[in-house]
Amino acid sequence: MGAASGRPHTLRSPPMPDCLSSELPLRLVGGLTTGSIYALIALGYTLVYGVLQLINFAHSEVFMGGSLAGLLTLNALTHHGQSAGAIYFYLAIIPGMLAGGLVAVALERFAYRPLRRRGASRLTYLISAIGASLLLQNIVLLWRGNVPENYPTTITAVPVFSIGTVQVFNRDLILFVAMLLMMFGLDRFVRWSRTGKGIRAVAQDPETAGMMGVNIDRVIVITFLLGGLLAGGGGVLYGMYFGRTRFDIGFIPGIKAFTAAVLGGIGNIRGALVGGLSLGVIENVGSGCLGSQWKDVITFVVLVLVLMVRPTGLLGEGVGGGTK
């Protein structure tokens, strides 16, 4: 499209800007990698919303917990900060996921369940979430300090193949594939397993599900756990890819992922995937057109537009594929 050099005399529409033509493959690759992280975090928002109609605003701390657990594991395995083989990265993902799951379940237990028991209003949950988020951030701040900590280099960037002039690195692929695997596993779990059916049942109609013998408390804990596992894994992937963590590392990815969840249709598992990847791409392509300094602005404009034009998101609301 950008090849506007020949035939100077023919009438033509104005040339596409570089960000939508020649730069596009590069921007797509970059967008899909960051989008993968957004998707993993978005999933936690979406699952919890699907089941409880509640936005878990402390979810960014679940991500931070995973990222920190990954770092601690790597530090313990690699004598603090030195480069290490890829195997260590795969070893660190498990504790990262577990830590994410643990933080999410703890949040449910201590920040939400007491409120649920007392039939608190939606606003109370929100305040409890913000309180829990600040508490967790400050615990980590006091514990680890506010100097960013480096992730040991586990996977050295090596170009695997090229699309035109755009190099795709092993790390991009690992990030993307890991995200797809986790997403696929979760999607199948919710569709096929007995517990998954329980989750969908509670999402559709908690009262009826309760009467049919679904243990609602258990379903809710598992929902938080699943979201936490994925966000925790996302935290380790983020650390591997961008190389750093700190007490407030979850803040920006958390907000982006929330936007992604709304964009895809909050409560919709596949929507989280679509929303995360789309947001990553929109952000990165938009940065190419307007300048990287507008990246965060683009995200929030997207959020506002979605809320105005299509509040149910791209795929509509509802856990389990869009049909509520």
Next chain:
Amino acid sequence: MAVLAALSLVAAGCGKSKTETASATCVSAPKLSALGSTTRSLPGGISMAGQITASRTFASAAKPVVKIGFIGDLTGSNSNLVTPGANGAKLAIAEANAKGDLPVTIEFAPKDNKEANPTTAPGIAQGLINDRGVIAVIGPAFSGETSAVQPLFKAAGITHITQSATRDDLTSGGFTTFFRGLASNFDEASAAAKIVKKLGCTKAAVIDDKSAYGQDLGSTAATKFPFAGAKIVDRESIAPATDYTSLVDTLITKKPDIVFYGGYEPQASILLKQMREKGVKALFMGGDGMKDIKFGPDAGVTNSEGAIAVAPARDPNVANDEASKTFVKDYTAKYKVAPDIYAPEGFDIANIYIAGIAECGKGGASAVTRACVLKFVTDLKDFKGLTKTFGWTTDPKALHEVTDKFMNVYQIVGKNGVFVLLGEITQVAP
């Protein structure tokens, strides 16, 4: 030294490297401070000791006590750029007290403004102002916090000399109590432009971190580089982040041969790391904000190879004069780590105040006042310090800039991630 410096710069140049041997000669260049862990716990110790002495003041002091304050990020993510200055000042004060020829005892009062936050700085400054014992202040260390406290110190008549705040307009607001003990962003950007010219870079990307210091440095650099032959292919201000994907992608498409970053070490290093990991080979350059021992390790030692920092900071570890050698020896003995950036500047500024106290003290201990110290510092001429000879400009548009504006050029040579002094800009790229 100058010749070696020039050679190694060329070797690191904008893709115009000819010889590999040049960098080998540079390895033998004098090393910067050892890569020791900085004593992060130190500032707390200092202030604690300070409080203890303070509470004793009335009971037992034979001599009256005056205090020299200090404001800077002593425990936050930029503390590596600030703690050495505080340590240098503390050393000077300890030496002066030990000599015992002053009519007063000097106490060091360092205050931690974590993360150099401009909104918390005025409260800290007010605390120093309310303490009648404080006769002068060192700092604040960074530009944003300095700008926030200048009116307060002016109103209170307290002299404050910064050891490291370089934003240009700090000296244009008519703040008669403020002095800048080193060259400014304008000089840093000029030096960077000279390097750009010398290396023959033609396409520059100038990025900054939106901070009071970084944005100013970036803007000045962006206006100067075109005159040095480098077209500005990308100019962006991005608040500190961890994920620089979009920016790195922009750099891939704009293909600059040099990336100049106005900002601090934590972001500079992570940006460089992410650039290199996606194959951006452009030379990386920045100002004194990124000349931090953590830069190499944070960016990854191989990624950081070739990075250049210009900084108006003297490196006493490689100086040949007796005073510097003594300073390095005493500092290392006291803190178990070699003096890092701004340590000698902090030492010098404390010594200016000590000289002022000695001068004022000729009229007795009660004559050591804020006003007397301010007058002494304002009239200061040809004061020989470790880093430079101090004296101030009187132009109201750039009031109280130091007259000796030397600028050092540092580069990470080899794969050890350590900045090595190449020499002054006048030698490296005249």
